[in-house]
Amino acid sequence: MERRPIGIFDSGVGGLTVLKAIRDRFPDEDFIYFGDTARVPYGTKSERTIIRYSLENARLLRKFNVKLIVVACNTSSSYALDILEKEMDVPVLGVVKPGASAAVKATKTGNIGVIGTEATIKSGAYRREILTINPFLKIFEKPCPLFVPLIEEGWLEDEITYMVAERYLSEFKNKNIDTLVLGCTHYPLLKNVIGKVCNNIKLVDSAEETALETGKIINKVKCTGKGEVRILVSDMSNRFKKIAEMIMGDSFSIEEVSVDVC
Amino acid sequence: MERRPIGIFDSGVGGLTVLKAIRDRFPDEDFIYFGDTARVPYGTKSERTIIRYSLENARLLRKFNVKLIVVACNTSSSYALDILEKEMDVPVLGVVKPGASAAVKATKTGNIGVIGTEATIKSGAYRREILTINPFLKIFEKPCPLFVPLIEEGWLEDEITYMVAERYLSEFKNKNIDTLVLGCTHYPLLKNVIGKVCNNIKLVDSAEETALETGKIINKVKCTGKGEVRILVSDMSNRFKKIAEMIMGDSFSIEEVSVDVC
Incomplete structure (x- = not known):
């Protein structure tokens, strides 16, 4: 059976609280998390920019053959959920x-x-x-x-x-x-x-409620993962690592990727 | 004589303190200011990202035929000045x-x-x-x-x-x-x-010291401007307008441009 991870994105590190809540509940799923640390924060920016960034992030996750996209960022969920649902060919779940x-x-x-x-x-x-x-x-x-x-x-x-x-x-x-x-x-x-x-x-x-909702969607699809967590960021910083460890409670590897450069 | 503005960039709104100091001293010059509000702040991001953003900002200003680029952002000045000086064919002045x-x-x-x-x-x-x-x-x-x-x-x-x-x-x-x-x-x-x-x-x-240094460079070139100030941002927000008015002491028009999309 083809392995398809659950994709999660956030403007930065905070969405790891959502990743953690979902992983605690579904430890056998594979996860790919993207934190847009090069452009964080979103919460002080305009609707148009928030929508553009959210679309770019979702497209990035889509390249990893995710079976579901969780928008862990409240700001993105508030502005971009409808548009993401229209554009993506997999289910999209927000936190709002x-x-x-x-x-x-x-x-x-x-x-x-x-x-x-x-x-x-x-x-x-x-x-x-x-x-x-x-x-x-x-x-x-x-x-x-x-x-x-x-x-x-x-x-x-x-x-x-x-x-x-x-x-x-x-x-x-x-x-x-x-x-x-x-x-x-x-x-x-x-x-x-x-x-x-x-x-x-x-x-x-x-986070907790979103994990419950995630369950409703993925329970329909048999688990295809091996419990792998892959964390991507658009800007690698010690700051991210420090707060990520506070949230996740352990250390893990992080890769830097480009999201805004074509 | 061809009109060539002084270009100034910052990660956001703060660099307007530098624009103001230079304009107060040289009111007949034309200015083009770019605030990278879609990606602000820089000060919590990595060296590599700061350098990339600074180069993109300088290239954007260069398209407006600026005669000088003032890097009003301390973070950019700290990391990217040497690289900007090498890449640009006009003088580049930092604030550090x-x-x-x-x-x-x-x-x-x-x-x-x-x-x-x-x-x-x-x-x-x-x-x-x-x-x-x-x-x-x-x-x-x-x-x-x-x-x-x-x-x-x-x-x-x-x-x-x-x-x-x-x-x-x-x-x-x-x-x-x-x-x-x-x-x-x-x-x-x-x-x-x-x-x-x-x-x-x-x-x-x-800001004051940078205005003095700017004078040393532009005094060598006869002023070609009419005192015009053009302000560009990568994300238009009320936040920017509010703080910009606090700094500049008057209101002005602001245009949104893309810097990170090719």
């Missing part, structure tokens, strides 16, 4: 729909907070997905652009990070929110800090 | 040499601090340039990766920014430093905060 669906299941007060990059929040993608499931829910959104740089600086449990979280999340107080969507793959690394600021609020991490 | 030279002139204690992006500090470019002028000086370097995101968030005079500056710059204390090089074009926007933390230390901003 699974995250939204989990948030709807979790809320009891009917008030949901969503945090993410500037672009993700501006797109209103989570709001749309949540309201499609239940139009009576109330949604409160807030971009948190400093979270990613703080994580990349390694200040995960830090007084300054705590103050930044307080500043961003204070407007959620007194809104009777019981569920907060971590709408950026980096944010689970700040679960402790966000959890302290948003006391008694359930944090929804799309 | 002028900044280093100003720091050497300014210091009395002989102890100089240098701050910049991770890549700029890692390159050791300022250290090399300063020691080439005077090998007896003492240099203390520190990357400050959160400064750019804090500036882009607009938190210029903010308690949190002040705490981050304290954290980064505390190791300069008790080193008898009297001169601090702001080795990133964004940093002049934090002059107040940095000035408070580094009390009684002279802050060296490469």
Whole structure:
């Protein structure tokens, strides 16, 4: 039987939280992950550029004969999912729909907070997905652009990070929110800090939900892999390796590839 | 006489501080500025990627018949200047040499601090340039990766920014430093905060020094311009416009161009 890996892409390193969640559940599958580290971040860039980059990344993965493309980047999922679904001849799965669906299941007060990059929040993608499931829910959104740089600086449990979280999340107080969507793959690394600021609020991490959704698709196809993980990046840096090890919990080889040069 | 603009590039918006300094001094010159906003930042990326991007940016400017290329980006200046000088048939001026030279002139204690992006500090470019002028000086370097995101968030005079500056710059204390090089074009926007933390230390901003150096080159060529400024970006965003207006003090038109697609 032909071996076909699951393809996953992200703007950078954060999508490894999604790779990890899927691999933990399906350890016999082969994976190919692409992190577009030469052009990261996406969350501060325009819709047009985000769509172009997402298409290029998906085409790159397609060359490796993937059987499924998981868009682990919330920003790409927010803007490019429809276009990717149209262009690709394999299933494409984003992280927004699974995250939204989990948030709807979790809320009891009917008030949901969503945090993410500037672009993700501006797109209103989570709001749309949540309201499609239940139009009576109330949604409160807030971009948190400093979270990613703080994580990349390694200040995960830090007084300054705590103050930044307080500043961003204070407007959620007194809104009777019981569920907060971590709408950026980096944010689970700040679960402790966000959890302290948003006391008694359930944090929804799309990675787990996306792994469940992935299962529904690949369970239809018999596993063809041997549990291999191949990680590609468009820019090789120690920074990537350092954070990748924080997420994956072990070390692994990384290859550099070109995505934007023809 | 043929009109030939001065070309300036940066990874993003920060290089406009250099454009402004040169334009203030030579208001009759024409300028073409390129901000590589689709791939910003450079300071967290690898040497190879920084060199490739810098070459592509210079080639783009060259198409506009520029008479001089100013590399306003400290990260590009640190890694790509030699290669750009070899490849280009017009003079190429970086910001590191002028900044280093100003720091050497300014210091009395002989102890100089240098701050910049991770890549700029890692390159050791300022250290090399300063020691080439005077090998007896003492240099203390520190990357400050959160400064750019804090500036882009607009938190210029903010308690949190002040705490981050304290954290980064505390190791300069008790080193008898009297001169601090702001080795990133964004940093002049934090002059107040940095000035408070580094009390009684002279802050060296490469923009002014680079404008002086530019003068030495263009004074040899009679001015052919009409004071026109054209700003190009690889990704059009409101973010760029907002910070550009903070730096330039007025509004202006911006065009989007492709730099990485052939």
